[in-house]
Amino acid sequence: MTPSLLRPDQPLRLVDTYPPSAAARQAIIRVEDLSIVFDAPSGQVIAVDRVSLAVAQGEFVSIVGPSGCGKSTLLNAMAGLERPFGGQVLMAGEAMRKPRPEIGMVFQQPHLFPWKSVRRNIAHGPRALGKPKAEALRIADGLIEMIGLTRFASAYPHTLSGGMQQRVAIARALANQPSVLLMDEPFGALDAQTRAVMQDNLLELRERINATIVFVTHDIDEAILLSDRVLIMSAGPGRILRDLQVSLPRPRTSAIVAEAAYLALKRDCLDLIRSEGRRAFEQMEIKT
Amino acid sequence: MSVGRRSSATERLSVLVAVLSVPAFTGMWELVARSGIVNTVLFPPPSTVAVAVLEWIRSGQFFADLMASLARVAAGFAIGAAGGIVLGILTGRFRLVSSLLSPLFHILRPIPPIAFVPIVILWFGLSETGKLFLVVWGVFFTVWLATHIGVQKVDRGLIRAAQMLGTPQPQMLSEIVLLGALPYITVGLRTAVSISFYTLVAAELAGAFAGIVYRIEIAQQNMQTGQVMGGLAALGLLSFVADRSFAILAERAVWWR
Ligand SMILES: Nc1ncnc2c1ncn2[C@@H]1O[C@H](COP(=O)(O)OP(=O)(O)OP(=O)(O)O)[C@@H](O)[C@H]1O
Ligand SMILES: [Mg+2]
Numbered sequence: 001m002t003p004s005l006l007r008p009d010q011p012l013r014l015v016d017t018y019p020p021s022a023a024a025r026q027a028i029i030r031v032e033d034l035s036i037v038f039d040a041p042s043g044q045v046i047a048v049d050r051v052s053l054a055v056a057q058g059e060f061v062s063i064v065g066p067s068g069c070g071k072s073t074l075l076n077a078m079a080g081l082e083r084p085f086g087g088q089v090l091m092a093g094e095a096m097r098k099p100r101p102e103i104g105m106v107f108q109q110p111h112l113f114p115w116k117s118v119r120r121n122i123a124h125g126p127r128a129l130g131k132p133k134a135e136a137l138r139i140a141d142g143l144i145e146m147i148g149l150t151r152f153a154s155a156y157p158h159t160l161s162g163g164m165q166q167r168v169a170i171a172r173a174l175a176n177q178p179s180v181l182l183m184d185e186p187f188g189a190l191d192a193q194t195r196a197v198m199q200d201n202l203l204e205l206r207e208r209i210n211a212t213i214v215f216v217t218h219d220i221d222e223a224i225l226l227s228d229r230v231l232i233m234s235a236g237p238g239r240i241l242r243d244l245q246v247s248l249p250r251p252r253t254s255a256i257v258a259e260a261a262y263l264a265l266k267r268d269c270l271d272l273i274r275s276e277g278r279r280a281f282e283q284m285e286i287k288t
Numbered sequence: 289m290s291v292g293r294r295s296s297a298t299e300r301l302s303v304l305v306a307v308l309s310v311p312a313f314t315g316m317w318e319l320v321a322r323s324g325i326v327n328t329v330l331f332p333p334p335s336t337v338a339v340a341v342l343e344w345i346r347s348g349q350f351f352a353d354l355m356a357s358l359a360r361v362a363a364g365f366a367i368g369a370a371g372g373i374v375l376g377i378l379t380g381r382f383r384l385v386s387s388l389l390s391p392l393f394h395i396l397r398p399i400p401p402i403a404f405v406p407i408v409i410l411w412f413g414l415s416e417t418g419k420l421f422l423v424v425w426g427v428f429f430t431v432w433l434a435t436h437i438g439v440q441k442v443d444r445g446l447i448r449a450a451q452m453l454g455t456p457q458p459q460m461l462s463e464i465v466l467l468g469a470l471p472y473i474t475v476g477l478r479t480a481v482s483i484s485f486y487t488l489v490a491a492e493l494a495g496a497f498a499g500i501v502y503r504i505e506i507a508q509q510n511m512q513t514g515q516v517m518g519g520l521a522a523l524g525l526l527s528f529v530a531d532r533s534f535a536i537l538a539e540r541a542v543w544w545r
Contacts, residue, residue, distance in 0.1 A: 081448050101454030111445035115467045115544040125453035156544050169449075176453060 027054035028212050029078060029180065033087035036073050047073040049237035050087065055212055062215045062223035062230045064269070066277045070238025071216045072108055075182050078214065079105045091180065101129055104178030104211075106186045110165035112157040118168050119144065119153045125176040136175075143171035146201065162189040167198070174205075180212045187222065196254045199225060203252065220269050221257050224248070232272050235279050242272060332514045337521070340507075340514035349503070350522075356498035357488060357526070360416070364423025365484045369477055372428045376435020377461055380469070386436075393432060401426035401483075402490040409494055419491035426487035427480040434476020438469030474538040481534050485527040500526070 036048040047070040055061050063071050076082040078089050080096035080103070089096040091103060099105075112121050119140050126136035144153050147167040149160075157165055166189050173181065187195045199222060206213060217223050223230045227246050234241040246265070248256065256262050314334050320326060321333035328336070344350045379386040379393075401422055412418030442465055450464045466473075492501035500523050507515035 076448075079452060081451070099448075099451040099454075101452075103452070105449075105452040107445060107449065109445055111443070111449040113446060113449075113464070113467075115470075124450075124455070128450075128453050128455040128459060158544070172449075172453070 026056050028057045028092055029053075029055040029214065030090040031074070031078065031087070032090065034074070034077060034084055034089060035086040036070070036077055036082055037085040038073075046237035048077065049239050051238065051240055052087075053231060053240060053243070055214060058210055058212055059229065060206060060213045060215065060227045062217055062227040063233060064217060064220060064223050064230055064273060065233030065238065065241075066235050066273070066281075067218075069233045069235055071233060072184050074233075074238060075105075075184050075214065075216055079103060079182055081105075101125065101176050102178055103180045103182065104173035104176060106166075106170050106173045106181070106183040108184040108188070108216075110157070110162075110169040112165055112168055112172070114157055117154045117156055118149060118160070121157065121168055122172045122175050125172060129176060139175050140171075143174055146205075147171045148197075163191060163194055166190065167194075170198075174209075177209065178211060180214070183213065183215045185216050185218065188218065195222075199254060202226065203250075207251070220266055220273065224262065224265060224269070225252055225254065225256055230269065232269065232276070235276050235283060241276065244269065329511065330513055332517070336514040337517045340512065341518035341521070344503070344515065344518060352498050353500050353503050354522075354526070356496070356502075357492070357500045360419050360423055360491065360499070361484045361488050361530070364420050364487070365427050365480065367420070368424040368427025368484070369431045369480060371424070372431025372476070372480075373435050373466075373473060376432045376473075377439055377465055377469070379432075380436045380439025381461065381465055390436070393429060397429040397433065401487045405490050405494045408491075414495040414497075418494075419488075419496065422491040422494075423484050423487045426483045430480045430483055431473070431476045434479070435469060435473050438472025438476075439465055441472060442468030471542055474541055478531070478534055478538060481530050482527060485523070485530070489523075 031051055031053045034048055034051045035046065038045045038047055049070075051074060053061075063074065065071055073082060077084060078091075078096065080089070080091075080099045091100070113124065116124065119137065122140035122143050123133075123136040126139050127133065131139075141153070144150055147170065149164060149167060152160060152164065157168070160168070166186060170183075170186055173183075187198050190198060202213075203226065213226075215223070215226060220230075224246055230244045230246060231240050232242040232244065233239065244265075248262065248265075257266075318333045318335060321328055321331055321336075341350075375389065379389050404422060404425060408418040408421055412421060446464060446468055447460070450460055455464065488499075489501050492499040493505060496502040500519055504516050504519035504523075507513075507519060
């Protein structure tokens with residue numbers, strides 16, 4: 001039996017905290033009334049619909065929602081890669097108009113540079129920011145060790161499995177020591193064991209670098225395990241349906257998923273997601 | 289089993305046929321030319337062609353002609369390709385540059401370079417500049433279009449990943465965009481190799497003082513049909529070698545595959 005991480009005197013709380021007025025004051029990320037619209041052949045698609053949220057310095061926030069609800073689009077907008085149709089994204093009080101190196105991004109696909117070895121892919125960021133080659137490679141080597149790919153340091157991306165590529169993408173984003181890390185289903189392509197290891201790595205890393213993390217996932221276990229808050233998005237057009245505080249004590253490990261209190265929290269989340277998912281599916285049926 | 293054996297026998301036969309193909313046709317050509325049914329002045333046998341080629345080489349003119357032609361092709365290719373790649377990256381990446389240049393390039397591109405010979409003679413006379421101009425012209429548009437399309441096909445995710453990592457604009461263009469478009473660019477460059485030889489022919493026919501095509505033309509005026517055919521063979525061999533070596537080079541250029 002693994003010892004319980006939940007002490008009985010700390011009851012599990014499920015609090016709807018939106019708008020997070022207290023957190024908003026010290027928020028490093030503020031999304032204000034953000035709408036993103038795409039021009040598609042079939043007409044305009046509202047991918048994100050008047051979303052507001054705030055993430056405090058050092059906070060770990062997960063975004064969960066049905067496929068196609070606009071999670072990636074929302075994250076891209078936070079990264080400065082998507083022009084708002086309405087509203088704005090403020091990073092440390094400044095409007096995001098273009099990407100900034102202090103904001104790291106792990107995309108849903110690895111997007112590694114195919115002409116660079118693993119080592120040089122990871123060293124790309126530090127080099128781009130003007131660090132000397134030796135230092136950039138030293139940073140890369142440390143991160144390669146962390147993701148457990150030392151043997152593949154000089155391999156080219158196409159020779160790696162999807163999961164290995166995604167680990168390289170994570171290391172590449174970390175190489176610039178970002179203060180905000182945006183992660184779009186980073187562990188989606190990993191097998192269960194590697195995924196658990198990467199989750200523990202991420203938790204441990206977060207204690208160390210004190211980065212603010214916004215994490216998109218389909219996996220509710222993963223969201224609860226990692227996060228301080230879980231945002232549940234509605235089916236498209238994407239809006240934030242619920243903002244759930246995860247008041248489980250830290251440090252946490254994957255063992256937490258067996259706790260009864262945890263399971264209650266998970267059941268609530270799943271019910272919400274399931275009803276939203278059904279709604280999304282029905283909407284799609286009507287549209288087509 | 290028997291199917292496998294039969295197919296390997298067929299394979300061996302086809303290799304044998306392939307090896308014998310050129311000697312067989314040359315032998316037939318020799319026989320027909322010597323049989324008296326054709327005029328050997330207009331249709332000399334391969335042996336006469338070989339003698340003409342040997343004489344061409346021994347006189348030292350072959351080397352001078354080869355160098356003159358090669359220099360034109362190489363310089364024209366280098367300038368045209370460099371210009372095509374640089375402008376292709378700019379028009380492919382920046383809407384405004386594309387709006388400015390693409391309409392013009394699309395009007396000029398379909399005009400066969402050979403059609404420019406008269407105006408090139410007016411502008412540059414029989415100088416080397418005029419010949420260079422023709423080859424550059426032919427190479428440039430092919431390489432430009434291939435690069436322009438290649439740049440637009442570069443995986444958007446790669447560009448976004450590079451942006452997120454703080455890649456400065458010069459590095460973005462010279463590394464991410466250039467290498468991302470490289471598979472397309474090499475295809476364009478390879479087409480441009482044969483185009484540079486087409487335009488070389490036009491350039492030397494328009495008037496030159498040395499060169500393989502120039503030699504063919506002189507031989508034609510002197511009714512040295514053997515020399516004309518030898519010149520054609522040399523030109524064919526030269527452009528074949530150029531194309532093959534470029535294909536090998538191109539395979540190496542996309543080194544990460
Ligand atoms: N470049 C684009 N052009 C047009 N429509 C787009 C574009 N990108 C996304 N969309 C649309 O916006 C909506 C949201 O897409 P998005 O990728 O953000 O969803 P998601 O929540 O990340 O989905 P998933 O969980 O499957 O990754 C979808 O309806 C999609 O079709
Ligand atoms: Mg997505």
